[in-house]
Amino acid sequence: MTIAYSCIANGRAVLAELTLTGGSYQEAAATVLKLVLLRAEPKTIIQMGSFVYHTLFIDGITYLCASDNALDTVTPSAFLKNMKYNKNQEDSLISALKSQVTDVKYVMTQNIDKILEREERLNIFTDRTDDLQTTAKESQKTRKILGRIWWKHFKKIIVITMAILLSIIIILLSTNVIPT
Template sequence: MTITYSCIANGRTVLAELALTGGSYQEATAKVLRLVLLRAEPRTIMQMGSYIYHTLFIDGITYLCATDNALDTVAPSAFLKKMKYNKNQSDCMISTMRSQVTDVKTVLTQNIEIILEKEEKSNIYLDSTDDLQTPVEEFPKTRKISRRISWKHFKKILIITVAILLSILIILLSTNVIPT
């Protein structure tokens, strides 16, 4: 038994392929990928021409290999598992992504702390200047104005925080760090 062809595909797009022998695998591979997507079964074995195509379909990614022997299914299955579980690149990518997310969280926390400090200082200055300049009967009005300003700043901070957290969540979901 010889594995003569292998590829990795996202949907019907072949991402990487290797052919050990000459031959036209593209047409058969396109048919196999179409059938795998239609069936959406985790494992399939099908014959096209003189080759047997073994597939492993997980999370929209298809791992495919072609053999010249229909009787052996153990070796192709083991080969497909090795293709899927190549941990060196994915672990490195995940750890890189996690460190980037941690960096974004740190910067976000620092920015929020700076904004809160500046808002607190501005409120102190607003309160002190309002107290000095306004007569006693207008004092409740100035408190309402400063509360409105504080509320506007709070809403801005809240919106920015939610937007950044949503973008982090989208990044984590798109890179499959958080499984869907």
């Protein structure tokens, strides 16, 4: 069995490819990549023409190889796993960067949550302040109204008291209790 073609793709974009024999595998590989993305299954085996395309789909990266033996699935599977785990220094840098980006996203998410909580508390505080201002204005109006009512009653009491005193004085003068 011969592995005639292999590639690594991110989505439909081929990142790296190797052809060991003559032939055009790009069109068939593009078709296989499209099918792999549609299915989104971890392992796929697709027969196209005289070749069998084996794929390993992990984290959006597709590892693909084409073999000329439809009966042998062990060799292509081992080849794909070896491709996946054969990492170089650039992959570790990319992994480190991905890890840092994930950490930054986590911290940003926490900060956004804290900001939203503070905004919510600030809104509650603002609502309470508005309520207190409204209550204070209503209290001032109530005090003014009560003051006006009190003065009206006070004036009535003074008028009634003066009328009673005047009546008493008139009665006392008319009965000669108070000499004139």
